[in-house]
Amino acid sequence: MTLTTNEKPAAAQRSARQVVSGVLLAVLALTAIAGAVVVVLARIGFSPVLSPSMEPEFAPGDLLVTRAVPVSELRVGDVVVLPRPDVAGQRYAHRVIDLQTRSGEPVVRTKGDANESADPQALRITSPTVPVAVANVPVVGRIALLGRDTGVRIALIVVIGGLVLVGAKRLFYRDAR
Numbered sequence: 001m002t003l004t005t006n007e008k009p010a011a012a013q014r015s016a017r018q019v020v021s022g023v024l025l026a027v028l029a030l031t032a033i034a035g036a037v038v039v040v041l042a043r044i045g046f047s048p049v050l051s052p053s054m055e056p057e058f059a060p061g062d063l064l065v066t067r068a069v070p071v072s073e074l075r076v077g078d079v080v081v082l083p084r085p086d087v088a089g090q091r092y093a094h095r096v097i098d099l100q101t102r103s104g105e106p107v108v109r110t111k112g113d114a115n116e117s118a119d120p121q122a123l124r125i126t127s128p129t130v131p132v133a134v135a136n137v138p139v140v141g142r143i144a145l146l147g148r149d150t151g152v153r154i155a156l157i158v159v160i161g162g163l164v165l166v167g168a169k170r171l172f173y174r175d176a177r
Helices: 007-041 140-146 152-174
Strands: 046-050 063-068 079-083 091-100 105-111 129-137
Touching: 007 140, 046 129, 046 140, 063 079, 063 140, 079 105
Parallel strands: none
Antiparallel strands: 046 063, 063 129, 079 091, 079 129, 091 105
């Protein structure tokens, strides 16, 4: 079968689009992998802000970017993300207002910037590192909070998986028109 002159440019355009989309997909994949490597090597974490206790610096729904720092580098004034002693599995972000050593372990007192008084409990830090806030991304924490609901998590997995499958199908099984 021979191509007419009108079909040759169309085939060349399809081929160019395939190459460009393949390159963009590869760049996106490499960027995601590089980002994951940086997050692991730099000990970066993420934590959504749950309450207005740290306003005006951090609002509910913001996403804190944290870096795990050695306990020996912890200072008064740092905003740390610690486990809530009253609710298993939840963490909170408050500012360190007092740092002492008791029985060889650091003990911190914290306070939310918007709170009138310090948190009622002093917390003993038993881990070698502590997540300290280094930046925040406004509003993005709301998306992270959605992922805590099992139904939403399943729906996101299905939608993202479906999009990946459709994209892969289009990439690998194009009509040879």
